[in-house]
Amino acid sequence: MDAQLKRGLLDSCVLAAIRNKDSYGYQIIKDLKPYTELSESTLYTILKRLESAGMLTVRSAEHNGRLRKYYRITGAGTDRLREFREEWSEISAIAEFIIRECENDDKAGIS
Amino acid sequence: MDAQLKRGLLDSCVLAAIRNKDSYGYQIIKDLKPYTELSESTLYTILKRLESAGMLTVRSAEHNGRLRKYYRITGAGTDRLREFREEWSEISAIAEFIIRECENDDKAGIS
DNA sequence: ACGATATACATCGTAATACGAGGTATTATA
DNA sequence: TATAATACCTCGTATTACGATGTATATCGT
Numbered sequence: 001m002d003a004q005l006k007r008g009l010l011d012s013c014v015l016a017a018i019r020n021k022d023s024y025g026y027q028i029i030k031d032l033k034p035y036t037e038l039s040e041s042t043l044y045t046i047l048k049r050l051e052s053a054g055m056l057t058v059r060s061a062e063h064n065g066r067l068r069k070y071y072r073i074t075g076a077g078t079d080r081l082r083e084f085r086e087e088w089s090e091i092s093a094i095a096e097f098i099i100r101e102c103e104n105d106d107k108a109g110i111s
Numbered sequence: 112m113d114a115q116l117k118r119g120l121l122d123s124c125v126l127a128a129i130r131n132k133d134s135y136g137y138q139i140i141k142d143l144k145p146y147t148e149l150s151e152s153t154l155y156t157i158l159k160r161l162e163s164a165g166m167l168t169v170r171s172a173e174h175n176g177r178l179r180k181y182y183r184i185t186g187a188g189t190d191r192l193r194e195f196r197e198e199w200s201e202i203s204a205i206a207e208f209i210i211r212e213c214e215n216d217d218k219a220g221i222s
Numbered sequence: 223a224c225g226a227t228a229t230a231c232a233t234c235g236t237a238a239t240a241c242g243a244g245g246t247a248t249t250a251t252a
Numbered sequence: 253t254a255t256a257a258t259a260c261c262t263c264g265t266a267t268t269a270c271g272a273t274g275t276a277t278a279t280c281g282t
Contacts, residue, residue, distance in 0.1 A: 003240050004119030004267065005202050010240075013205060016212040026259055035205045042240055044261065049239085066248055066259055081213050088206050091116050094124060094146045095199050101127040102192050114269050115238065121269075137230055153269055155232065160268085177230060177277060229278070239267090250257070 001036075010038060012084040014046050015055060015077050022059075022070045047071060055080055112147075121149060123195040125157050126166060126188050133170075133181045158182060166191055 013036065017028045025043055032038060038046075050056050055077035059070045124147065128139045136154055143149060149157075161167050166188035170181045 001198055001201055002119050005198055006205070007118035007239065007268090008113050008115030009202065009205055009209075012209045016209040019212040024259080026257095035208050036201075039241055040260080041242070041244095041262085045239075045241085064249070064258090068259070081209065085210050085213050087112055087116060088210065090112055090147075091120065092203075092206075094117070094120055095203075097146050098120075098123045098127040098192065099196050099199065101130045102196050118239085118268065135230080137228090150270060151231080152233085152271070152273095156268075156270085175229090175278070179230070224282090225280105226282105227278100227280080230276085232274080234271105234273085236270090236272105238269090240265105242263105242265090244263085245261075247260085248258080250255100252253100252255080 006036065010036070010042065010046055011050060011055075012081060013038075014043065014050065015073055015081055018056065018071050018073050019078070019081065022072045024068045024070050028071075050077070117147065121147070121153065121157055122161060122166075123192060124149075125154065125161065126184055126192055129167065129182050129184050130189070130192065133183045135179045135181050139182075161188070 013032060014028060017023060017031050023031065025040070025047065029038060029040065029043055047056070047058075051058055051071075053076070054074060056071045056073050059072065061068050061070055124143060125139060128134060128142050134142065136151070136158065140149060140151065140154055158167070158169075162169055162182075164187070165185060167182045167184050170183065172179050172181055
């Protein structure tokens, strides 16, 4: 898929993934796989960014001798998710305009 | 609005704007204003990009002593619009996942 | 007559970000 | 005993939306 279309979407996507339960990198990737496959380099960049922006907090924990970093969403993070919902209605309106143009073709029978 | 969310959307948006009739820069901006306000610098970058990619052709014409460059969509351009429609259903699925998480809050009555 | 606004094009630099390539280390599985 | 899975990380690059800025003509109000 065109990576550009996902711009700005993934931050909120990661926030949504930790919305109801704290989670860690590897788990987030698995949870999001049905929706979008994001690479580790992409995810860790996003997690760093979200942490810097105060959207989530981090806690290190040991699990079977391996390090795990659990991420928890903050109030600012949930606010951001709400903002996303509003912005998305604007984005949808743009996309619907584009798709409407495609459908005009279909109705007119143009291949 | 977050500029990142518009990434990749604007190319298709401009193609949609010239889908049914040839148009020129200034007119495209006016036509798209109800959906999204894009600056001239943004538009001309996009038009150049789409031309290089063979998505549209350009024709110069004089109008009241002023230069106008009319843009016409190509077959590759209409193909691109169809591709967009397919990609958008994937993007929508991601957005719906995010929004679903927001709505869980609302149902639970969490502020 | 003259300034403001609209029309119409263009370039340059910057910030943001998705991702590939590569790295480290442990545990489980075939 | 390899191979995969788990689990973290950094660096560089390509893409692109946009602000700032520039050029030039037409139109409109006062």
